[in-house]
Amino acid sequence: MAELLVIRHAQASFGADNYDRLSELGHRQSELAGAALRESGWLPDRLVTGTLTRQHETLASMGFSQPPETHAGLNEYDFHNLLSVRFEGQVPDSVRHDRKTHFRTLRDTILQWQAGGLHGAAESWRQFTDRVGAARHFATQTDARRVLAISSGGPIGQLVASCLGAPDAEMMALNLQVKNTSWTRFFFSKQGFTLHEFNATPHFSSAERAKMLTYS
Known part of the structure; x- marks a missing residue:
């Protein structure tokens, strides 16, 4: 089966007039996430992001320079x-x-x-879930075997909740857990879409790097 690896954007600028930019720490988080993927041998053959600046800056700082495809369904509410x-x-x-x-x-x-x-x-709740579903379809209707998508906490929570058939309220419980630059991995094929890994941050596994972990 093919893989869809969805990464939440790095730390943005909470409390600033323009939230939609990475902080200095956010750029460093992105660099570590990209390096960890390369060290593990996981290299994407398709890149997808939403249209938000913080998502594009995350991908750029991860070190994947090829132009991504974009889908607004990956944007935050x-x-x-x-x-x-x-x-x-x-x-x-x-x-x-x-x-x-x-x-x-x-x-x-x-x-x-x-x-x-x-x-x-x-945007209504139903419009939000519909566009997240459209983004999932867009990312997985492909011959690529490793798809890397940069998104935000809300869409990631919704992707996981819908995959598991969970109640709507579970989306928010998941949303609030999603760490900056965490990895949520799905396996997909023409027959199915299954969750394999949620909210992983191997790039923050050391005691020193654990201090870099953020949620907003």
Whole structure:
């Protein structure tokens, strides 16, 4: 069977005016992830990313220079928009700048979204799941045997939840676990799509590198 290795982008710029850029640490995380793939002998024969800057910067810093194909289905849901809709444009400072408050609030917001709330959001929950499914189809309808995709926590959580037939709410539980530059691996063929590995970070396995592990 062929492999689809989905890697979450490296650390972005949490709390900055432009979140969609890697931090200095994010570039270093990407370099380590790319080096670990090459050291293991796993070299992709197809590259796919979403359209977000942090995803493209991750791939570039991993050291894979060939131009990737892009599919917007690998992009994150627009959490800025969802929070803005929930708070009617007045998102509290603590939600925007305090990590614990942000992710606790985000979890509750996504559960509302999944249940059909947040009317007026730029994207519905069903539109999100449909585009993630389209991205999976795009990445796996190929003769390539090793497909490397750079995505984000939400789509990765949804790919895993849908593969396992889990309830919608499980997507968010998975989403919040996904580490920056972690590896989630699927096997695929014309007959099936199965999860093989979730959220692995072998490039942070040493005590020194473990300090580089981040979630946002």
